[in-house]
Amino acid sequence: MADVQTVVVGAGVIGIAIARKLARSGHDVLILEAEEKIAQHTSSRNSQVVHAGIYYPAGSWRAKLCVAGKTMLYEYCKGRHVPFEITQKLIVAVEDAHVARLPLLVEKAAANGVTDLVMLSAADAMALEPNLKCKGAILSPSTGIVDAPAFILSLLGEAEAAGAMLALASPLQAARPVTGGFELQVGDAQRTTLTCKNLINAAGLGAWDVAKGVDGLNPRHVPRPYFAKGSWFGMAGRAPFQHLIYPVPDDESLGVHYTRDLGGGFRFGPDLEYLGDSELEYSIDAEKADAFENSVRRWWPDMPQGMFQPDSCGIRPRIMLDGKTQSDFMFSGPKDHGIDGLLQLFGFESPGLTSSLAIADVVAQLMGENMR
Ligand SMILES: Cc1cc2nc3c(=O)[nH]c(=O)nc-3n(C[C@H](O)[C@H](O)[C@H](O)COP(=O)(O)OP(=O)(O)OC[C@H]3O[C@@H](n4cnc5c(N)ncnc54)[C@H](O)[C@@H]3O)c2cc1C
Incomplete structure (x- = not known):
C-alpha cells in the first residue's frame, strides 16, 4: 500500500x-x-561542541550515545574532510566549593567510560591559558568542535x-x-x-x-516538554582562549561557557531560560549582557568591559524524567x-x-x- x-x-x-x-x-x-x-x-x-560525555547520569542514553557518538563523529569527519578540531576543554573551579566538586566530575565521567580527564592545579591551568583565573581545573583531552x-x-x-x-x-x-x-x-x-x-x-x-x-x-x-532557551553573547577581537572554557556545571545546565569556532570567532553562552509551550521564538534579551559579563568575569578577570553583543540563541527540546535534574x-x-x-x-x-x-x-x- x-x-x-x-x-x-x-x-x-x-x-x-x-x-x-x-x-x-x-x-x-x-x-x-x-x-x-x-x-x-x-x-x-548550538555550540558545535563535540562533547566528551562527562556530565550525564551513568547508563542514560545521553551518556552512552555521547561517548559512542563522539568517536563515530571524529572518525566520520576524518574520513570525509569535514572540518573539526580537538580543541580540548578546561572545566574551571572559581570557588573553593567548586574545587571540591572536580574529583566528583572525574568519577562521574569514568562511570560513563570517559577515563582521560586530567586534574590540574590552578597554576597548571593558568599556565595553559594565561587569560584564565581559577582555583583548579579539569582538562578534557577529547572535547572538540565541528563545523556542524x-x-x-x-x-x-x-x-x-x-x-x-x-x-x-x-x-x-x-x-x-x-x-x-x-x-x-x-x-x-x-x-x-x-x-x-x-x-x-x-x-x-x-x-x-x-x-x-x-x-x-x-x-x-x-x-511533557520543558523548552529551555539558551542565548549567546559575543564580542569582536582575537579569541582569548585556545581551550574551550566551562565553569563547574550546576544541576540544570553547563553554565555560561566559552566556545570558539573553526573560523576564528568566539562567544559565551548559552544560558538557561525556561519558556512556556507557546513561546518558541528566537529573540535575545540584550539586557542580559551584564549578567553574562558578571558570570564570565569570574574566570576571565581582564575581560574588556561593556563589549558583549547579543549573538544567537537556540531552544532545548528538554523533557524531565524522574524529577527536574x-x-x-x-x-x-x-x-x-x-x-x-x-x-x-x-x-x-x-x-x-x-x-x-x-x-x-x-x-x-x-x-x-x-x-x-
Ligand atoms: C543552546 C543549545 C546548545 C547546544 N549545543 C550543543 C553542542 O555543543 N553539542 C551537541 O552535541 N549538541 C548541542 N546541542 C544539541 C543539538 O543541537 C541538538 O540535539 C540537535 O541539533 C537536535 O537535532 P534534531 O534534528 O533533533 O532537531 P532540529 O535541528 O530542530 O530538527 C528538527 C527539524 O524538524 C522540522 N520539523 C518540525 N516540525 C515538523 C513537521 N511537522 N513536519 C516536518 N518537519 C518538521 C524542523 O523544521 C527542523 O528542521 C545544543 C542545543 C541547544 C539548544
Missing part, C-alpha cells in the same frame, strides 16, 4: 543521520521538512546518494494509522496525501505537534505506545549533535526489531 517505506519527519542533524543510516541499509526513505531549507532550528543553533553545517550537508549528501529523498516546505500535519502503515497529510495551503509503512518523528521542537497529529496516540505516551533522550516505539510502525524521538537536546550517528544506529536497531 505504501508510497514510501519509511518517512522521517524533520531534516535536522538527527533526522538526516537517521535517513542516511536507513537508506544505506536498503530502506526506501523520504524526509519531510517543514522549512524551505534543512537544519533551520536546533541543529544550526558541513557535517549535516555531508550526511545529507550520503543519504541522497543511497536513495533517500528530501521534501522541503512539507510539514507533516496529520498521520492516520491504516492497515500496514499510515496515511499522511502533508503541506500547508496545498495538502498532499501519501502513505508509508513506518513513521519516524524526529521533528525536534516540533515533535510534540507531530505527536498530537497522530490519530489514536494516547497523550500519556508523550512526555534527570533529563534524557527518549525513544518511544510500538512497545511503549502500541502503534505499529511509529517511532518518536523526544528530548534530543545536547549532546544530540555529538550523538547523532549513534542515535541513528539505535533507531536502525529499533526499526529492525519493531518495524515493517
Whole structure:
C-alpha cells in the first residue's frame, strides 16, 4: 500500500543521520521538512561542541550515545574532510566549593567510560591559558568542535546518494494509522496525501505537534516538554582562549561557557531560560549582557568591559524524567505506545549533535526489531 517505506519527519542533524543510516541499509526513505531549507532550528543553533560525555547520569542514553557518538563523529569527519578540531576543554573551579566538586566530575565521567580527564592545579591551568583565573581545573583531552553545517550537508549528501529523498516546505500535519502503515497529510495551503509503512518523528521542537497529529496516540505516551532557551553573547577581537572554557556545571545546565569556532570567532553562552509551550521564538534579551559579563568575569578577570553583543540563541527540546535534574533522550516505539510502525524521538537536546550517528544506529536497531 505504501508510497514510501519509511518517512522521517524533520531534516535536522538527527533526522538526516537517521535517513542516511536507513537508506544505506536498503530502506526506501523520504524526509519531510517543514522549512524551505534543512537544519533551520536546533541543529544550526548550538555550540558545535563535540562533547566528551562527562556530565550525564551513568547508563542514560545521553551518556552512552555521547561517548559512542563522539568517536563515530571524529572518525566520520576524518574520513570525509569535514572540518573539526580537538580543541580540548578546561572545566574551571572559581570557588573553593567548586574545587571540591572536580574529583566528583572525574568519577562521574569514568562511570560513563570517559577515563582521560586530567586534574590540574590552578597554576597548571593558568599556565595553559594565561587569560584564565581559577582555583583548579579539569582538562578534557577529547572535547572538540565541528563545523556542524558541513557535517549535516555531508550526511545529507550520503543519504541522497543511497536513495533517500528530501521534501522541503512539507510539514507533516496529520498521520492516520491504516492497515500496514499510515496515511499522511502533508503541506500547508496545498495538502498532499501519501502513505508509508513506518513513521519516524524526529521533528525536534516540533515533535510534540507531530505527536498530537497522530490519530489514536494516547497523550500519556508523550512526555511533557520543558523548552529551555539558551542565548549567546559575543564580542569582536582575537579569541582569548585556545581551550574551550566551562565553569563547574550546576544541576540544570553547563553554565555560561566559552566556545570558539573553526573560523576564528568566539562567544559565551548559552544560558538557561525556561519558556512556556507557546513561546518558541528566537529573540535575545540584550539586557542580559551584564549578567553574562558578571558570570564570565569570574574566570576571565581582564575581560574588556561593556563589549558583549547579543549573538544567537537556540531552544532545548528538554523533557524531565524522574524529577527536574534527570533529563534524557527518549525513544518511544510500538512497545511503549502500541502503534505499529511509529517511532518518536523526544528530548534530543545536547549532546544530540555529538550523538547523532549513534542515535541513528539505535533507531536502525529499533526499526529492525519493531518495524515493517
Ligand atoms: C543552546 C543549545 C546548545 C547546544 N549545543 C550543543 C553542542 O555543543 N553539542 C551537541 O552535541 N549538541 C548541542 N546541542 C544539541 C543539538 O543541537 C541538538 O540535539 C540537535 O541539533 C537536535 O537535532 P534534531 O534534528 O533533533 O532537531 P532540529 O535541528 O530542530 O530538527 C528538527 C527539524 O524538524 C522540522 N520539523 C518540525 N516540525 C515538523 C513537521 N511537522 N513536519 C516536518 N518537519 C518538521 C524542523 O523544521 C527542523 O528542521 C545544543 C542545543 C541547544 C539548544
